[in-house]
Amino acid sequence: MANFIELFDTYNWDNTLKSIFSKTEVEVENALAKEKLDLEDFKALISPAAKPFLERMAQKSSMLTKKRFGNTIQMYAPMYLSNECQNICTYCGFSMTNKIPRRTLTDAEILKEVAFLKKKGYDHILLVTGEANKTVGVNYIKNAIKIIRSQFSNITIEVQPLDQEEYELLIENGLYAVLVYQETYHREEYKKHHPKGKKSNFNYRLDTPDRLGKAGVHKIGLGALFGLEDWRADSFFTALHLKYLQKAYWKTKYSISFPRLRPHSGGLEPKVEMTDSDLVQLICAFRLLDEDIELSMSTRENEIFRNNIVQLGATSISAESKTNPGGYTVEPQSLEQFEISDERSTEEIVKMLKGKGLEVVWKDWEHFEEIQK
Secondary structure (H helix, E strand, O other): OOOHHHHHOOOOHHHHHHHHHOOOHHHHHHHHHOOOOOHHHHHHHHOHHHHHHHHHHHHHHHHHHHHHHOOEEEEEEEEEEEOOOOOEOOOOOOOOOOOOOOOEOOHHHHHHHHHHHHHHOOOEEEEEEOOOHHHHOHHHHHHHHHHHHHHOOEEEEEOOOOOHHHHHHHHHOOOOEEEOOOEOOOHHHHHHHOOEOHHHOHHHHHOHHHHHHHHOOOEEEEOEOEOOOOHHHHHHHHHHHHHHHHHHOOOOEEEEEOOEOOOOOOOOOOOOOOOHHHHHHHHHHHHHHOOOOEEEEOOOOOHHHHHHHOOOOOOEEEOOOOOOOOOOOOOOOOOOOOOOOOOOOHHHHHHHHHHOOOEEEOOOOOOOHHHHO
């Protein structure tokens, strides 16, 4: 396969969903008995037939996570740089159609936000912007990375998809990882949720991880926005994408995130509900599929859920997140991209994690040592 799009086009959404729902308890049993799972096993573990086996899945997921990652969990913080956006997206508070004050942080404001996060102990940062190429394009992002890279052991971005050469430029300047969510892998429904803007190009977005792999990025983060379409089919295509990338770009690390649709300005109600039980099932299924994959849990989820999932499979967690530009110190009242559910402070999250016998990891790899020499 030259790229993932060629593989993706050999699949049919409806047939895939039908295949998942046809899985039996015997197939779930077989998957749970195996050491190395394939994508058909993954289908079984995310199927309705797996519901009676959720406790067994959770126990095995917890065991595999401890085997690979020990009793550790990585802490990171998102920092929103801008809410300017040229896209229309039905589920996002930053959508171009929302009549809100737009804000892009200056260098001084970025450093002020950084100072706050450093005092909290963070050494992994996620830079987030809306998708507005003229105001927060590759030059703005490169500048932001350059002025903060001495402060963090690695820097991740979640911004508009870029060309391979642009990713290469950012990597040269200190970029560590990129998160790029397809939102939904349902081609027709994707168009309904992205009617205008560069993001409406389904194939360009779908091809982004391939461009990242060719650019040589250290880590790629995948995911779908659960609530736009059936979570089981979207999860299967995320897993399909993951396995393709691991084979094509084997030097790259990978992570999976599990965002569920949250309230926002102009809000969209979920088309398909994903319950807490469903999300636990999915996280455990991904851990059983791949014991090395990093599984990330944001503050979209509530306290009780996050308190439990850190012992079942999650390896990375955010805390005290602000989803608005300048939200930590510069302009706390600016519009959020979506509402946060777990609003506990960093200190409270750390206390909770330690109470569960987990070691909080702030820094696990020095990416910029050669760059800073």
